[in-house]
Amino acid sequence: MDLSEFERLVYEHQDRVYGFSCRMLGSHSDAQDVTQDVLVRLWRLGDDLDPDRVLAWLMRVTRNACFDVLRHRKTVRGVVTAGADPDAVPHGERSPADELESDDERGVLMAALDELSEPYRSIVILREVEGLKYEEISGAMDMPLNTVKVYIHRGRKQLRTVLEERIDRERV
Amino acid sequence: MDDRLEAYVDGELPAAESERLEAIVAQDAVAARKLELARRVRDELAAAERPSCPPGVTRAVLALARAEAAGRKAERDRAIGRPAAMRRPDAPAARPARLRALWNGRSRSAGRRNVRTVWTEVLRPSLATAALVALVVAAALIGRVPPTPPRDPPATAEATPAEVRQALAEARWALAYVSDIGRRTGRSIRQEVLEERVAAPVQRAVGTALDAASDS
Numbered sequence: 442m443d444l445s446e447f448e449r450l451v452y453e454h455q456d457r458v459y460g461f462s463c464r465m466l467g468s469h470s471d472a473q474d475v476t477q478d479v480l481v482r483l484w485r486l487g488d489d490l491d492p493d494r495v496l497a498w499l500m501r502v503t504r505n506a507c508f509d510v511l512r513h514r515k516t517v518r519g520v521v522t523a524g525a526d527p528d529a530v531p532h533g534e535r536s537p538a539d540e541l542e543s544d545d546e547r548g549v550l551m552a553a554l555d556e557l558s559e560p561y562r563s564i565v566i567l568r569e570v571e572g573l574k575y576e577e578i579s580g581a582m583d584m585p586l587n588t589v590k591v592y593i594h595r596g597r598k599q600l601r602t603v604l605e606e607r608i609d610r611e612r613v
Numbered sequence: 614m615d616d617r618l619e620a621y622v623d624g625e626l627p628a629a630e631s632e633r634l635e636a637i638v639a640q641d642a643v644a645a646r647k648l649e650l651a652r653r654v655r656d657e658l659a660a661a662e663r664p665s666c667p668p669g670v671t672r673a674v675l676a677l678a679r680a681e682a683a684g685r686k687a688e689r690d691r692a693i694g695r696p697a698a699m700r701r702p703d704a705p706a707a708r709p710a711r712l713r714a715l716w717n718g719r720s721r722s723a724g725r726r727n728v729r730t731v732w733t734e735v736l737r738p739s740l741a742t743a744a745l746v747a748l749v750v751a752a753a754l755i756g757r758v759p760p761t762p763p764r765d766p767p768a769t770a771e772a773t774p775a776e777v778r779q780a781l782a783e784a785r786w787a788l789a790y791v792s793d794i795g796r797r798t799g800r801s802i803r804q805e806v807l808e809e810r811v812a813a814p815v816q817r818a819v820g821t822a823l824d825a826a827s828d829s
Contacts, residue, residue, distance in 0.1 A: 444682045451674060459666035473670050480674040484681070547657045554658070569658035594619035600658075601650045 442487040450495060451480055457496070457571050458503050464566050465507040467555070475506045497580025500573065504563055504581070546604065553603040560584075561596035568593050614644070622651045 442450075458479055462472035479502050483490070490498055554565060560582060567573045567581060578593075579586045620626045621634050638644045772780075 444678060447678055448675060451671060455666035455671060455674075456663065459670070460663045463664050469664075469667075472664075473667060476666055477670050477674055480670075481677060484674070484678045546653070547661060550654060550657050551661060565658070569655060570661050570663065572659070590620070590625070591616070593623075594616045597619055597622075597651065597654055598615050600654045601647070604650055604654060605646075 442484070442490075447484050450483065454496060454499050455480065457573075458499055461500065461503055461566060461571055462507055464554075464570060465504070465563070466510055471510050475503060475510060479503050479506055494580055496573070497577050500567060500571075500577070500581035501583065546607075549607055550600055550604060553600050557596055557599060561592055561599065564589060564592045565596040565600070569597070615647070618644075618647055618651055622648070622655055 455476060459472055459476045462475040463469065466472050466475070479499060482502060483495070483499065486498075554562060554570075557565065564578060564582060567578045568575075573581070575586055575589055575593075578584075579589045582589060584592075617626060617630065617634055621631055626634065638648050
């Protein structure tokens with residue numbers, strides 16, 4: 442992969458990598474670290490990557506890198522119990538707790554999205570927030586296409602249930 | 614029903630099934646409500662804020678890639694023996710088109726193939742050509758008639774009688790020294806090798822044989 446091709450790929454995919462990392466980690470600085478790490482790995486992998494599978498590869502590596510960060514956080518939190526991470530919530534964004542208390546329907550849905558278990562959460566983010574195709578998600582998650590569809594439908598159904606409950610509460 | 618509803622929202626449901634679902638939704642208020650919620654979930658998630666990658670991240674990544682690309686290029690230049698003065702990092706056209714095409718492989722395995730190809734197609738023929746030229750030059754040099762040396766050696770000054778006597782004395786001392794060394798060496802060889810390892814065993818063997826003969 443030459444430099445101009447790499448630059449093109451960076452500008453084409455960096456927002457998806459960063460956006461997915463932000464959603465998964467809830468931290469701008471962690472998302473920046475993950476994005477930088479993933480893009481550098483893309484550069485170093487170079488010609489070994491099938492050009493048609495770049496996006497799927499990127500999202501799979503990004504997801505794994507996010508899990509590494511989350512695991513590290515759990516370890517650190519197990520050791521350090523005092524003090525809050527000032528960067529845990531991205532500047533200008535709300536925490537899941539804030540979003541649940543929000544009147545904003547979208548806020549409620551995003552909070553519910555953060556509460557979904559894996560792999561529902563990753564798959565729904567990739568599909569509904571980042572706008573990947575089923576085939577791309579299948580490559581990123583290393584899952585059969587039909588399995589991806591089932592996870593998307595069930596994940597959205599859980600979100601639909603949350604939204605329905607909220608609407609019902611408002612009526613009461 | 615739920616899976617078909619979500620597939621319908623995604624536009625993934627076949628036409629016949631879509632029509633059936635639409636008919637159900639038109640008559641069933643619960644199904645209609647589910648469909649409405651499914652659409653709202655999808656629309657709200659699609660409209661969620663998607664942060665852009667900060668320019669600092671992009672700059673850092675591209676700077677690192679450029680630095681590594683420059684390093685790789687320098688390594689390639691070194692590998693093909695290009696003098697440093699000829700290297701221009703931003704001028705790929707300066708490289709011979711054949712080499713550039715060989716080095717621009719699309720995969721790592723292609724890269725390995727290219728290294729072999731560079732050896733077989735470029736370096737080996739070049740070395741063979743250089744060897745041939747060297748042979749021709751050597752043959753030409755051998756074929757040349759060397760300049761004739763002067764037949765009369767340059768005149769030397771004659772030695773004085775005192776110098777001749779001194780030289781003869783040194784020669785005698787040297788011969789005496791060599792003779793003494795030879796004598797000592799011969800004596801030690803005779804004592805340590807011949808007498809102990811050859812003469813004595815032979816003497817013992819002959820004695821034993823004579824004794825045996827006389828006994829019988």
